[in-house]
Amino acid sequence: MSYEVLARRWRPLTFDDVCGQQHVTRALRNAIRLERLPHALLLAGPRGVGKTTLARILARGLNCAQGPTEKPCGECDDCVRIAAGTSLDVQEIDAASNTGVDNVREIRDSVRYAAAPGKHRIFIIDEVHMLSQAAFNALLKTLEEPPPNSLFVLATTDPQKIPATVLSRVQRFDLKALGPAEAFERLRQIAAAEEIEIAEPVLRALARESAGSLRDALTLLDRLTSGLGSTIGEEEANAVLDLIDRRVLTEVVEPVLARDAAKALQAVRGALERGIEPSRLGAGVLEQLRDLIVARVVDDPGPLLDGSPEEVAELQERARPHAPETLQKLFRVLLSRIEDLTYAPRPDHVIEMAIARLATLPDAEEIGRLIARLDALGGDSPGPSGGGAPPGRPGPGRAPTQSAATAGAPPAAPPPPEG
Incomplete structure (x- = not known):
């Protein structure tokens, strides 16, 4: 008996089963209920978020024995055949494998055949952005004026590659990545x-x-x-x-925050000896610094952090002693350094030096105290008369001023005339 992977076994069969796409399922259900479904749809979004699944659920809702309905029964012959991919009224096309104009002409010829009474012809074109320009042009007229009871559902992970002439003929729904x-x-x-x-x-x-x-x-x-x-x-x-334990990341980040370069480098070396790739270690440290910044500047960071309530509380406790400016500077410096990992002959040396740099950066609070001290010293330095700045050089166009010793002396006598 062949094993069915979890992704297929748990593929949603109704709109209620779809996870994280309520903004799209609500619109499609309303369109079915109000009989205002457009003849061409575009479902755009990242991979693995439910684009093809939604197209199949929509097809079942339209062709269900109890339909059109927003809640297909899943038990009638049409629902079973559509779920199994054997329905003659629902045609799925992989545009990544069928990119040419001849493939689109086959679709266009197939559209001419009417569906069974009370049913819909549904064409699901996956990865539609892979079609050639000629194929898109051949599809335009059919998209604009399809036969009655025909529906086109286009799915793509890259809507920017779809021509504007196609986008103007479809109703677009953007699916989001799950939080x-x-x-x-x-x-x-x-x-x-x-x-x-x-x-x-x-x-x-x-x-x-x-x-x-x-x-x-x-x-x-x-x-x-x-x-x-x-x-x-x-x-x-x-x-x-090959996941990184968060405790390993904490062993690297905590010495950095304590400005203990030796301990931080030891933690990096230990992580590398465990087989962790330098790029993954750098990305993990960067992610933990991001989490610390969020925990420091947001009163209720739980919705923004990936962790249990106990882990969120721990992040808040760790972030509290550090100024947000300090954490943000560490994030920026590490981000600029790990960009060199891709082309470095020794990526392990790059991540070590990046962590060493973080562990030797001065705190933002310390820099602020030094600036304040310099300002205070500059304001308190006495001038020649006990206060103020010392006299400087005369500016351009100004004569030098007389000194106090010569200001009250009589002018010198002119020399006697010759002769």
Whole structure:
């Protein structure tokens, strides 16, 4: 029996199941209910956020035996066939593999055939931005005036590559990447349903590493269960997925904040000896500095930080003694240094020197105290008469002033005449 990966097993079948895209599902449901669905849609967004899934749910809603409906039953013949990808009324085209004008002409010819009574012909074109310019031109007339009961759903991860002539003929919906909290909650629900015992920090790490793509997060979870079974601990997960334990990052960042360069470099060397790539270590330290800045300047940083309430409280406690300017300067300096990692012959040396630089930077508060002290010394220095600045050189066009010793002396007598 073949194994079905989690991303396919947990693909949403209704609008209610879609995670994190309420702004799009609400609009599509209203369009179905009010019978105001446009004939061409564009679903744009990052990979793995539900573009093709939404297109299939929309197709089921239109062709369901109880439809058109915003809540397809999932049990009638049409719903089952659409879910299995065998429906004759729903055609999916991969534009990345079918980029030419001939492929679009086949679609255009297929549009001429009417759907079954009461049904819709739906054409889902995935990665539509990969079509050639000639293919886009061949599609224009069909997009503008399709036959009755025909619907085009275009999906793309790069809408900037779609010609303006196409964009003007479709109604666009932008899907967003999932936030860490949304992805974590969905992963927690799926893990519980699959009877997977997994540590909470691992789920948060999966949500963070997936960068808002739930499909990527489920792929990582599949990778863990394949290697570790149904009981997954934090250390084992970090080893399998090459994740960086946040405690390792803390061991680097804390000496930097304490201006202990020796201890910071020892922590960097220890992280590199564990097999952590210099680029990943630099990105991890940069992320933790960002979290410290947020924890320092925001009263309620919980929604902006990826962590449990205890971890958020710990970040706030660590950030409190440090001025926001100091943390921001550390962030900027590290960002400028890690850009050299890509082309450096020894990236490990680059990250070591970057951390050493951070650990030897003066605090913003210390710089402020020095400036204030210099200002005070400059204002208190006495002049020749006990206060004020000493006399300077005369400016241009001004005669030098007489000294106090010569100001009251009589003028010198003129020399006697000759002869």
